[in-house]
Amino acid sequence: MLAAIDLMAEKGYNGVSTQEIANTAGLSEKTLFRRFGSKQNLLEKAFDRFHYAEEFTKLFNEKIVWDLQTDLLLISRTYHDIMNRNRKMIMISIKEEGNLPGFRERTQKHPRQLMDILINYFKAMYEKGKLIRTDPKVQALSFMMMNYGAFMNNLDSHDNFLNVSLDTFIIESVQTFTRALAP
Amino acid sequence: MLAAIDLMAEKGYNGVSTQEIANTAGLSEKTLFRRFGSKQNLLEKAFDRFHYAEEFTKLFNEKIVWDLQTDLLLISRTYHDIMNRNRKMIMISIKEEGNLPGFRERTQKHPRQLMDILINYFKAMYEKGKLIRTDPKVQALSFMMMNYGAFMNNLDSHDNFLNVSLDTFIIESVQTFTRALAP
DNA sequence: ATTGGTTGTCAGTACTGACTGTCATATTTA
DNA sequence: TAAATATGACAGTCAGTACTGACAACCAAT
Structure with a gap:
């Protein structure tokens, strides 16, 4: 979630791929989707968490x-x-x-x-x-x-x-x- | 160029497709590329023009x-x-x-x-x-x-x-x- | 009427990106 | 130790997207 926030703040939601987020976070893209379901949901969860x-x-x-x-x-x-x-x-x-x-x-x-x-x-x-x-x-x-x-x-x-x-x-x-x- | 600026200001560069810009501007995607060569160049020309x-x-x-x-x-x-x-x-x-x-x-x-x-x-x-x-x-x-x-x-x-x-x-x-x- | 230039249509290419399934492998838990 | 669970690597689907090529239609000027 921190990686997502970092990257999206810099490049925007559409400017970052789930690949990139997963790499930055140090995990596979797969587990990212297993935990969050979708890119949008990832952002929303991250947003709620750190708001x-x-x-x-x-x-x-x-x-x-x-x-x-x-x-x-x-x-x-x-x-x-x-x-x-x-x-x-x-x-x-x-x-x-x-x-x-x-x-x-x-x-x-x-x-x-x-x-x-x-x-x-x-x-x-x-x-x-x-x-x-x-x-x-x-x-x-x-x-x-x-x-x-x-x-x-x-x-x-x-x-x-x-x-x-x-x-x-x-x-x-x-x-x-x-x-x-x-x- | 006005259509590009309008849409990009709203949705961001990556949030808008060249299709969408062409439609909004009332011309075909093809002519858009004929005139500007690339999406990036379109933005740059538009930016220079209306700055x-x-x-x-x-x-x-x-x-x-x-x-x-x-x-x-x-x-x-x-x-x-x-x-x-x-x-x-x-x-x-x-x-x-x-x-x-x-x-x-x-x-x-x-x-x-x-x-x-x-x-x-x-x-x-x-x-x-x-x-x-x-x-x-x-x-x-x-x-x-x-x-x-x-x-x-x-x-x-x-x-x-x-x-x-x-x-x-x-x-x-x-x-x-x-x-x-x-x- | 012909020519030259501009445009739209349509099909297509090459690529990316979100997302899934499978299976082997780690890691935790009982 | 054994079972349950989480993870990774990999291949693959499907839609979207920047961009190109071929061709026909249109429009102006000569």
């Missing part, structure tokens, strides 16, 4: 300290951590959305969940008087899109874009948002 | 008015305009980077060019006293990544994410950056 769980909810409700900069930093770091751990799955879901429908939704479910958390966080912060009055939905969206874009950009060219490391990007961008949203 | 030109440079050097909000708005809108006009090409270059190397670079050349423009813009604005002191490189990166993420997110699910239209996103996010970077 990132709902790690967001737990992590936040405990660690939030209601300081904008600290919290945004935590959220941003956690986001990149989870996304990078699952970047191959995400790559597959992007590449194969036209061929194997339904995969995209499964990878977007949890980011959407994070969005809800962020929106509620912004609302609460506003009520605490620690945020200027804006549309929390759009602000959360902006923040998430910024991190999503950065994640996407680093997906392939792992040499960081302009000699800017991911962490300096996170720190600086959080600071930007903090400066913009603090009263 | 977005260097629209950035011209547009800015003329329209910049050295007001942060106005200029960022222009930049953001232009960016989304160009990216959306070329979204199929971009989709292909993402999907096929593992199979047909070199395509990704061609679609990233111009965004990189825009990055340079933005960096220089921020430097100039700082010297004019209209920007706080920050690393212009990282700020430009943040701004671009935010727009890149928003573009990517709208690629497939064209129903906008949370009932937030692209334009309200642009306006609000530009305002956020303006508030953060203005002295």
